[in-house]
Amino acid sequence: xxxxxxxxxxxxxxxxxxxxxxxxxxxxxxxxxxxxxxxxxxxxxxxxxxxxxxxxxxxxxxxxxxxxxxxxxxxxxxxxxxxxxxxxxxxxxxxxxxxxxxxxxxxxxxxxxxxxxxxxxxxxxxxxxxxxxxxxxxxxxxxxxxxxxxxxxxxxxxxxxxxxx
Amino acid sequence: xxxxxxxxxxxxxxxxxxxxxxxxxxxxxxxxxxxxxxxxxxxxxxxxxxxxxxxxxxxxxxxxxxxxxxxxxxxxxxxxxxxxxxxxxxxxxxxxxxxxxxxxxxxxxxxxxxxxxxxxxxxxxxxxxxxxxxxxxxxxxxxxxxxxxxxxxxxxxxxxxxxxxxxxxxxxxxxxxxxxxxxxxxxxxxxxxxxxxxxxxxxxxxxxxxxxxxxxxxxxxxxxxxxxxxxxxxxxxxxxxxxxxxxxxxxxxxxxxxxxxxxxxxxxxxxxxxxxxxxxxxxxxxxxxxxxxxxxxxxxxxxxxxxxxxxxxxxxxxxx
Numbered sequence: 001x002x003x004x005x006x007x008x009x010x011x012x013x014x015x016x017x018x019x020x021x022x023x024x025x026x027x028x029x030x031x032x033x034x035x036x037x038x039x040x041x042x043x044x045x046x047x048x049x050x051x052x053x054x055x056x057x058x059x060x061x062x063x064x065x066x067x068x069x070x071x072x073x074x075x076x077x078x079x080x081x082x083x084x085x086x087x088x089x090x091x092x093x094x095x096x097x098x099x100x101x102x103x104x105x106x107x108x109x110x111x112x113x114x115x116x117x118x119x120x121x122x123x124x125x126x127x128x129x130x131x132x133x134x135x136x137x138x139x140x141x142x143x144x145x146x147x148x149x150x151x152x153x154x155x156x157x158x159x160x161x162x163x164x165x
Numbered sequence: 166x167x168x169x170x171x172x173x174x175x176x177x178x179x180x181x182x183x184x185x186x187x188x189x190x191x192x193x194x195x196x197x198x199x200x201x202x203x204x205x206x207x208x209x210x211x212x213x214x215x216x217x218x219x220x221x222x223x224x225x226x227x228x229x230x231x232x233x234x235x236x237x238x239x240x241x242x243x244x245x246x247x248x249x250x251x252x253x254x255x256x257x258x259x260x261x262x263x264x265x266x267x268x269x270x271x272x273x274x275x276x277x278x279x280x281x282x283x284x285x286x287x288x289x290x291x292x293x294x295x296x297x298x299x300x301x302x303x304x305x306x307x308x309x310x311x312x313x314x315x316x317x318x319x320x321x322x323x324x325x326x327x328x329x330x331x332x333x334x335x336x337x338x339x340x341x342x343x344x345x346x347x348x349x350x351x352x353x354x355x356x357x358x359x360x361x362x363x364x365x366x367x368x369x370x371x372x373x374x375x376x377x378x379x380x381x382x383x384x385x386x387x388x389x390x391x392x393x394x395x396x397x398x399x400x401x402x403x404x405x406x407x408x409x410x411x412x413x414x415x416x417x418x419x420x421x422x423x424x425x426x427x428x429x430x431x432x433x434x435x436x437x438x439x440x441x442x443x444x445x446x447x448x449x450x451x452x453x454x455x456x457x458x459x460x461x462x463x464x465x466x467x468x469x470x471x472x473x474x475x476x477x478x479x480x481x482x483x484x485x
């Protein structure tokens with residue numbers, strides 16, 4: 001099975017995000033993996049304040065079949081959205097449905113000046129016209145496999161690839 | 166053969182109707198409270214609406230009067246983007262002799278997706294849940310003396326908000342407990358969530374001794390009931406449900422069991438005072454307490470919207 005070195009990819013992402021950021025851009029991580037990445041990027045880039053966290057829960061398009069997701073993944077945006085340049089961060093970009101939901105969520109707080117997306121891994125398989133401005137890696141995975149980011153107690157990242165039941 | 170499964174849960178143990186807190190596992194209660202926390206923050210957004218119930222129709226069926234509960238259910242459903250239809254049942258078909266199930270059948274033919282039901286008869290929401298189509302969900306908004314589960318849940322949300330952990334809490338429920346569906350829902354929720362001590366406080370006519378079977382400490386003395394309490398839940402004196410001489414008079418009741426600043430001083434110094442409303446100032450609660458620093462009566466109302474959004478969104482997302 002595919003092996004991905006999440007720490008090496010993180011170093012790539014850090015460089016990519018540095019290139020995308022405008023002086024007044026804000027980082028917003030998509031819960032949960034993207035939020036971990038945004039938190040670390042925010043510290044490594046020495047930016048002031050805190051990174052935002054955004055959840056797709058309230059705008060998911062599979063609510064009818066999956067119901068309310070368990071867990072407390074509330075959106076926390078400790079800055080104004082109206083007029084801001086937003087850089088969304090996520091671990092894995094796949095169908096694009098999470099990104100669609102998150103953009104809707106973002107608009108509930110105001111009208112941003114621009115929204116871009118940077119991800120650790122783009123695994124293809126898009127079902128919506130959405131693309132990342134930066135991806136540290138682009139891979140092709142069969143739909144049967146699930147790619148999951150984990151963070152250990154020391155804050156180090158790792159990827160696991162699993163066959164889905 | 167009768168099914169032994171809780172009619173509120175599907176085969177996967179997920180909530181499909183909310184009829185009573187009794188018999189619901191702790192995990193379901195915790196899921197509702199956690200989800201309510203997410204919805205509370207929707208109030209801070211520029212757009213105070215989320216699309217989870219877009220295209221769904223919620224029918225408010227209030228066979229009994231209510232302002233606060235009906236309004237907060239309506240706001241909750243609208244914040245979830247549902248279409249809300251309020252039926253003034255007391256003055257419509259039921260008054261013309263239509264049976265409850267005929268009313269439900271007719272409303273189902275209008276493509277209802279959810280019924281929010283308040284009824285004077287205990288068990289009416291169960292009857293509706295048993296007879297409605299599989300895709301329809303039912304929320305009990307108060308049935309007779311039986312249950313008022315969303316009030317119980319919003320009370321638990323309020324307690325958790327101010328006190329975090331239930332395991333060390335002494336909770337005193339004071340007043341007209343025999344007529345109170347709120348008290349019953351609170352007692353079930355508090356036991357499931359593991360409150361250290363639940364007290365029922367009031368005169369013998371209004372606080373039945375068999376509450377002890379529910380693990381409740383019964384106190385007919387107000388001072389004993391309030392001493393070192395962390396949470397004091399005052400109940401409204403339900404004159405409309407009383408028959409015969411259960412009380413000498415409201416003034417007599419106020420003297421012994423009305424919550425004054427002096428009596429409240431017996432509770433812990435950081436105790437919170439709750440009331441499901443509407444309050445009778447000067448009867449069960451003094452204005453100085455209702456408007457005082459310990460009172461969380463108005464936050465309860467705000468939390469009630471988030472809790473009702475949580476309940477409606479959770480049941481709407483689960484299939485029978």
